[in-house]
Amino acid sequence: MKASFWVAAAGTTAFALLPFFVPPYYIGLMIPFFGYTIALLGFNLLFGYTGLLSFGHAMFLGIGAYGAAVMTGLGMKSFELVLIAVIAASTTIALPIGLLCVRYIGIFFGMLTLAFGMLFHSFLFKFYYVTGGDSGMRVARMKILGLEFAQYNKIEFLTGPFYYYCLALLVVGGFIMWRIVHSPFGLHLRTIRDNARKAEYLGVHVHRFRLAAFVISAAFGAVGGAILGFRIGLADPDLVYWTQSGQLVFMAVLGGFANFFGPIVGALSYILLQDQLQSLTEYWRFALGAILALIVIAFPQGIAGLAAELKRLVARRPA
Numbered sequence: 001m002k003a004s005f006w007v008a009a010a011g012t013t014a015f016a017l018l019p020f021f022v023p024p025y026y027i028g029l030m031i032p033f034f035g036y037t038i039a040l041l042g043f044n045l046l047f048g049y050t051g052l053l054s055f056g057h058a059m060f061l062g063i064g065a066y067g068a069a070v071m072t073g074l075g076m077k078s079f080e081l082v083l084i085a086v087i088a089a090s091t092t093i094a095l096p097i098g099l100l101c102v103r104y105i106g107i108f109f110g111m112l113t114l115a116f117g118m119l120f121h122s123f124l125f126k127f128y129y130v131t132g133g134d135s136g137m138r139v140a141r142m143k144i145l146g147l148e149f150a151q152y153n154k155i156e157f158l159t160g161p162f163y164y165y166c167l168a169l170l171v172v173g174g175f176i177m178w179r180i181v182h183s184p185f186g187l188h189l190r191t192i193r194d195n196a197r198k199a200e201y202l203g204v205h206v207h208r209f210r211l212a213a214f215v216i217s218a219a220f221g222a223v224g225g226a227i228l229g230f231r232i233g234l235a236d237p238d239l240v241y242w243t244q245s246g247q248l249v250f251m252a253v254l255g256g257f258a259n260f261f262g263p264i265v266g267a268l269s270y271i272l273l274q275d276q277l278q279s280l281t282e283y284w285r286f287a288l289g290a291i292l293a294l295i296v297i298a299f300p301q302g303i304a305g306l307a308a309e310l311k312r313l314v315a316r317r318p319a
Helices: 002-020 024-049 058-073 079-101 106-126 154-159 161-181 184-194 196-201 206-232 242-255 262-280 284-298 302-316
Strands: none
Touching (some): 024 154, 154 161, 196 206, 242 284, 242 302, 262 284
16 A cells, blocks of 8 residues: 555656656647546456456547537536536446446457447447537637636647646546545455356345446546547547557556556556657557567566566565
């Protein structure tokens, strides 16, 4: 517990000081990192702690981004109220979908979530007069904490006030998720992941707990989607496409889904790797795939898991 607290405190301090030491370009890269990390905290509750792998989780990113577009289009300029709205929308949509999906496990759960994700993508893409089709919907600039920051242009706003706002959201979201996974509820989820039948024999309502994890993960995904949509000023149907769901899985595996900090490490590694590889070669997707294959084969616990294993080895080393 103490070690995790100091890791979190050190990481938060490092990100708080980052704008003073690196160019604005890399600070801008941190905005999608914050958005994906918040979404991955929820995704990892479902995947790493409950044992349910979703191939359609980008649907909730889309709900967050399109919810922000709709709310700002209606004149809502408060980012906090938009977050409340997209959380409410995502949980409302996730509830009936989850009621069906959590009755299945393994590939069946994955395929069902993929099907719902593709249905949502088709709706966004085909209903042009409602959603803007492939052109998407504009996400207008909003106030944060009631302040407009009109003196900042878009880049200055994103790399200044909004950067620290997203960092604060990540800290709050991380604290909430920490409490969830270390509560009796989180213990039930791990029990269900390890042996659902035995948990059921012990009186655990397996479907209810899986449904709760699914709805919570949807809420975190919507918050991440709102950040991603606001960053580019557009809610795009590509954000909901199945490749985006695959990207979430990639980040979770890259960082290590068995570790609480894995999603954070995975999102940061993916964002930085993608940026560097895109500047080096047009075959950056091939390189990313090769890196993922290497990690799965050589380090199945991911980067965070590898770091934890090295720490254990050092601790066991005789003085």
